[in-house]
Amino acid sequence: MKLIILDHYSQASEWAAKYIRNRIIQFNPGPEKYFTLGLPTGSTPLGCYKKLIEYYKNGDLSFKYVKTFNMDEYVGLPRDHPESYHSFMWNNFFKHIDIHPENTHILDGNAVDLQAECDAFEEKIKAAGGIELFVGGIGPDGHIAFNEPGSSLVSRTRVKTLAMDTILANARFFDGELTKVPTMALTVGVGTVMDAREVMILITGAHKAFALYKAIEEGVNHMWTVSAFQQHPCTVFVCDEDATLELKVKTVKYFKAPPQVNRKGCIYSTNFGM
Amino acid sequence: EDLWVRGGRILDPEKLFFEERRVADERRDCGGRILAPGFIDVQINGGFGVDFSQATEDVGSGVALVARRILSHGVTSFCPTLVTSPPEVYHKVVPQIPVKSGGPHGAGVLGLHLEGPFISREKRGAHPEAHLRSFEANAFQDLLATYGPLDNVRIVTLAPELGHSHEVIRELTTRGICVSLGHSVADLRAAEDAVWSGATFITHLFNAMLPFHHRDPGIVGLLTSDRLPAGRCIFYGMIADGTHTNPAALRIAHRAHPQGLVLVTDAIPALGLGNGRHTLGQQEVEVDGLTAYVAGEPPDPLGPRSQPASCPLCSQGTKTLSGSIAPMDVCVRHFLRATGCSVESALEAASLHPAQLLGLEKSKGTLDFGADADFVVLDDSLHVQATYISGLVLASCGDPAWEAPMCPAHPISVILPSSVSPWPWHTPILPEQIATVGSDIRDWCSPRSGVVVLTFSPFGFWGGWPPSPLLMGAVLGTGGMCLALPLFSSLCCKAQLRKCLQVQSDRMVWAPPVGREQPGKNHLPRRAL
Numbered sequence: 053m054k055l056i057i058l059d060h061y062s063q064a065s066e067w068a069a070k071y072i073r074n075r076i077i078q079f080n081p082g083p084e085k086y087f088t089l090g091l092p093t094g095s096t097p098l099g100c101y102k103k104l105i106e107y108y109k110n111g112d113l114s115f116k117y118v119k120t121f122n123m124d125e126y127v128g129l130p131r132d133h134p135e136s137y138h139s140f141m142w143n144n145f146f147k148h149i150d151i152h153p154e155n156t157h158i159l160d161g162n163a164v165d166l167q168a169e170c171d172a173f174e175e176k177i178k179a180a181g182g183i184e185l186f187v188g189g190i191g192p193d194g195h196i197a198f199n200e201p202g203s204s205l206v207s208r209t210r211v212k213t214l215a216m217d218t219i220l221a222n223a224r225f226f227d228g229e230l231t232k233v234p235t236m237a238l239t240v241g242v243g244t245v246m247d248a249r250e251v252m253i254l255i256t257g258a259h260k261a262f263a264l265y266k267a268i269e270e271g272v273n274h275m276w277t278v279s280a281f282q283q284h285p286c287t288v289f290v291c292d293e294d295a296t297l298e299l300k301v302k303t304v305k306y307f308k309a310p311p312q313v314n315r316k317g318c319i320y321s322t323n324f325g326m
Numbered sequence: 327e328d329l330w331v332r333g334g335r336i337l338d339p340e341k342l343f344f345e346e347r348r349v350a351d352e353r354r355d356c357g358g359r360i361l362a363p364g365f366i367d368v369q370i371n372g373g374f375g376v377d378f379s380q381a382t383e384d385v386g387s388g389v390a391l392v393a394r395r396i397l398s399h400g401v402t403s404f405c406p407t408l409v410t411s412p413p414e415v416y417h418k419v420v421p422q423i424p425v426k427s428g429g430p431h432g433a434g435v436l437g438l439h440l441e442g443p444f445i446s447r448e449k450r451g452a453h454p455e456a457h458l459r460s461f462e463a464n465a466f467q468d469l470l471a472t473y474g475p476l477d478n479v480r481i482v483t484l485a486p487e488l489g490h491s492h493e494v495i496r497e498l499t500t501r502g503i504c505v506s507l508g509h510s511v512a513d514l515r516a517a518e519d520a521v522w523s524g525a526t527f528i529t530h531l532f533n534a535m536l537p538f539h540h541r542d543p544g545i546v547g548l549l550t551s552d553r554l555p556a557g558r559c560i561f562y563g564m565i566a567d568g569t570h571t572n573p574a575a576l577r578i579a580h581r582a583h584p585q586g587l588v589l590v591t592d593a594i595p596a597l598g599l600g601n602g603r604h605t606l607g608q609q610e611v612e613v614d615g616l617t618a619y620v621a622g623e624p625p626d627p628l629g630p631r632s633q634p635a636s637c638p639l640c641s642q643g644t645k646t647l648s649g650s651i652a653p654m655d656v657c658v659r660h661f662l663r664a665t666g667c668s669v670e671s672a673l674e675a676a677s678l679h680p681a682q683l684l685g686l687e688k689s690k691g692t693l694d695f696g697a698d699a700d701f702v703v704l705d706d707s708l709h710v711q712a713t714y715i716s717g718l719v720l721a722s723c724g725d726p727a728w729e730a731p732m733c734p735a736h737p738i739s740v741i742l743p744s745s746v747s748p749w750p751w752h753t754p755i756l757p758e759q760i761a762t763v764g765s766d767i768r769d770w771c772s773p774r775s776g777v778v779v780l781t782f783s784p785f786g787f788w789g790g791w792p793p794s795p796l797l798m799g800a801v802l803g804t805g806g807m808c809l810a811l812p813l814f815s816s817l818c819c820k821a822q823l824r825k826c827l828q829v830q831s832d833r834m835v836w837a838p839p840v841g842r843e844q845p846g847k848n849h850l851p852r853r854a855l
Contacts, residue, residue: 131344142340147328153347 053268053281054288055307057296061256064292065099068187068254071288072104073113075185075250081117086155088119088177090186090245091145092197093137096254097189098144105148115151119180121173122158123188123197123245126234127211129161135225136161159209159238170209170238177244186248190255193217194263194276198239205272205280207241242280250286253278258294265298329361331699334716338695356703359711362673363691364402364700365654366680368481369439369529369563369590371407373597377605378406378423381415385422393432395598397720399653400676400710402700403434403690405480407592409606410442410453417474424478428700428715436684437480440473441529444484444491445509449534452620452648453509454608465490466497479503480684483529485510486520499524504684506563507545509534514547521554527683528562530592531579532571533647549583561683563590564675566661567652569617573664580665588683589657589676594618594649611648620648659708669708 058064072089081087091097107113125137133139138158146156157176163169177183188196193215199207200215214222219233226232245251255264267278268289281287296304330337330350342348372378374395376388389406396404406423408416420438428434442450443459450458462468473479482498483506484491495505507520508529513536517525528535528545536544543550548560566576566589580587591597596604596613603621604611610621652660654676662672674691681691689698699717702710712719 132338132340138344139340142343146343147339152349153343156343158344 055268055303056288056290057293057304057308058290059293061292062099064254064256064290065097066103068097068100068252068290069103069107071252071290072100072185072187073107076113076118079184083117086117086119086180087185088121088180088183090121090123090183090188090240090248091141092123092187092189092254093140094189096256096260097187100187100254101145105145108149115149115155118151119155120151120157121177121180121183121240122156124237124239125159125161127161127166127236127238129234131160131162161234161238166211166238170211173209173238173240174244177247183248185250185252186245187252187254188245190253190260190263190267190278191218192221192259192263194266194278196242196245196253196278196280198237199242199277201275201277203242203274203277205274205277206243206246208243209238209240212237212239242277246280246284250288251281251284252288252290253281255289255291255295257292258297260291260295261298264289264291264295269299269303329693329699329701331714331717334699334718336693336695336697336699356712360669360704360706360708361693362702362704363677363681363693363697364433364702364713364715365400365589365658365676366436366684366691367396367401367404367591367593367654368436368527368588368680368683369407369441370396370404370593370597371409371606371649372595373593375595375599375604377595378419379408379411379415379606379608381411381418385419389423389435390432393428393435396433396654397713397715398710400655400658400702400704400713401433402428402702402713402715403436405436405439407439407441409609410445410450410457411608412457413472413474416440416472420474420478425480428698430715430718430720432720433715434700436686436690438478439481439483439506440479441483442509443472444469444488444494445534446485446487446511448511449485449509449536451509451534452606452609452611457608460488461490461494463490465494469494469498476501476503481506481527483508483527485512486525487512487516492519492523495520495523495525507535507548510545511536513542513544514551517545517548518551518553521548521551521558521560526558526561527588528560530565530570530590531562532575533565546579549579549586559586559682561586561588561679563588563592564661565590565592565650565652566657566664567591567650568660568664569652570647570650576661577665580667580671584667584671586679587675588679589654589661590680591652591654591657592650593653594651597651597653606649609648613651618648618651655708655710662708672708673704 056064056067058067076087076089079085079087104113108115122137122141126135129136131138141156141158146153157173159173160169190196193201195201195203195215195218198212198214198218200212200218203212213236214234219230219235222233223230253267263276263278266273266276268282270276270279272279272282328339330339330342332342370378370392372388373392376392378385378389378392380388382388392406393404408419411419420440423435423438425437426435442453443457444461445453445458447455447458459468459472469482470476476498481504484494486492486495486507487510498505504527505520505523505525506527506529507517507525510517512520528548531546531549532538535546536542538544538546548554549562551560554560560583562579562583564571564576564579564587570592571579594604594606594611596602596611596618599613601613601615604613604618611618612621658672658676661667661675662669665672678687678691681687681689684690688694688696690700693701698715700715702714703712705711714720
């Protein structure tokens with residue numbers, strides 16, 4: 053695991069965006085070889101998306117040969133509802149870049165047969181050749197996507213009922229009305245994300261600090277589903293200072309080595325220009 | 327933010343993305359310019375030598391000429407106005423000016439504005455006294471006898487102090503015709519009663535009505551009256567040409583009731599023609615610069631400047647103003663300068679408010695999804711760069727990069743400043759090249775044929791940041807932003823259905839409907855410039 057600690061949210065977002073950009077460029081996607089990217093939603097990746105849009109507008113990056121797979125979507129929410137994840141991805145990312153709609157994949161929470169929709173999603177990922185880089189966030193309860201505490205660590209894409217914590221956290225987007233918040237969601241499973249060749253988790257803010265502690269300093273536990281990535285061969289955790297507040301000083305010092313060491317001492321095979 | 331157009335209407339791109347899984351068929355980069363709904367002129371008596379109140383044999387071609395020429399002023403819809411005329415004129419002219427959608431032929435006709443003859447004698451202004459009328463006992467029948475069938479009529483201006491006016495106002499309102507108060511000596515009470523009967527508009531505020539008086543504000547008092555029906559917004563036309571109203575008076579009206587202000591030109595046939603004598607209905611008028619007066623006695627023998635130069639009314643001819651010759655975009659710029667209001671307010675006064683007055687705010691005066699794709703591209707000083715109706719560019723001026731063929735058979739060409747674009751196909755197609763494709767082009771151009779998405783420079787910044795020309799150049803140079811028009815011409819046009827045009831702009835000025843104004847979550851957010 054690599055733990056990248058930056059000082060502020062904006063730097064963390066920029067680091068993550070640069071990482072994605074460089075991975076895509078190195079992969080050199082083309083019409084025969086698409087770069088498959090897994091994408092999250094929520095407030096944490098917003099800065100990263102803004103930066104990616106900037107790189108696209110500067111001409112440094114093109115999403116023409118990039119396929120995206122989103123992690124989750126609410127069940128029962130109309131697709132054009134301002135809080136649906138379709139709207140989120142459209143407004144915050146897709147409408148600003150040159151990705152072709154055929155290459156974007158988001159679970160459909162209004163499908164007639166939800167499990168069939170989930171199975172089809174797994175098939176699409178397989179058909180695309182698996183995911184090169186899965187970007188994700190973490191919940192305050194340590195969940196990845198909507199894999200709430202207690203989710204199987206080898207789960208696949210399926211329907212999940214949301215935990216009370218999550219519903220409360222989401223209420224602010226629905227005018228504070230708990231009855232308006234969706235209670236179910238389609239989500240990729242922990243196993244689905246583990247199948248990706250590389251995983252990058254963005255964690256910013258003090259409210260995520262305890263979850264980060266549980267994810268990397270404690271054992272693998274289905275109550276903190278992000279901890280499953282301790283068993284992934286290639287994981288990067290990108291966080292800001294606030295998110296490290298619950299970690300041991302020793303851990304932070306180890307990962308916060310001076311920039312030169314980061315460039316050479318870590319197992320990066322390339323220089324990411326940081 | 328980008329504006330997407332298809333089939334002459336503004337399209338929701340999110341639906342296109344997720345449901346149809348399509349991208350734009352054509353993109354246009356408008357280089358950081360302002361994109362606003364097209365202007366709507368609800369009071370225009372003619373222009374370019376055409377007088378709507380003249381009962382000529384071919385009224386239609388006169389209207390068509392004006393409709394085409396006002397496109398360069400940014401006007402996409404208008405209400406041809408007839409001044410006080412004898413009934414024969416109405417019977418001849420009114421049926422010849424039907425409601426018509428805008429298109430390659432010119433701006434759309436929303437319906438006629440009949441100003442008079444049921445107006446006050448004292449405040450007739452430039453209207454000929456001989457043809458003024460009042461309502462007899464059978465008031466509405468009298469009106470019908472004067473005007474003829476009212477199918478093409480959209481607005482009627484009358485004086486509410488005339489007897490039987492209330493039943494007329496009520497009858498007109500039930501027929502969906504907007505009643506306007508003007509050329510009247512009504513006091514505030516009479517005006518309020520008229521509003522209760524259904525009047526919704528005031529014709530050129532301050533002009534041809536009693537002046538504001540602190541104990542009886544007259545019609546002007548409607549702007550701040552508290553005795554109007556609840557929820558009713560009273561609209562008022564203002565001629566912001568610098569002559570009809572002193573800027574201070576303009577500011578007073580704007581500050582008192584900004585949501586009701588409707589910019590009108592009240593343009594006369596002399597619009598677009600130069601100085602000299604022209605006609606307006608049965609009257610002769612004299613044009614001097616941006617001012618027009620009823621032609622009166624010969625000029626003062628001491629010379630036109632013998633009067634104190636500061637008073638704009640003491641020039642040759644009479645002191646009676648007679649319409650205006652300031653085009654709509656001049657009015658908008660003058661209004662902006664005189665009131666110091668925001669650019670959005672100035673543009674709304676020329677687009678959204680007239681649409682609201684006529685009950686058309688869902689399809690005109692807005693850039694909302696589903697609205698008609700009538701919009702204008704403006705530079706920072708609000709000079710019209712291009713005018714679009716139903717998504718087709720119909721007039722463009724100024725910047726040579728925006729030059730587009732004016733022929734109705736021409737599709738939208740891909741426009742980029744050629745100095746920046748490295749690709750050879752990024753040049754406007756010449757008319758000769760298109761003419762050969764013939765009917766194929768017409769299919770492509772038909773309102774049903776294409777989604778047109780205009781792309782602006784994505785570097786137009788919100789919140790007052792200046793757009794960076796360097797970044798814009800970089801964007802334009804990266805390629806992939808515009809599809810080649812030769813690509814289009816080599817395609818079988820008939821097979822193309824529902825093409826999409828994408829307008830990229832971060833400087834769209836319009837008011838999203840209530841409930842969609844969520845910061846950061848709007849589809850087409852309203853932003854300050």
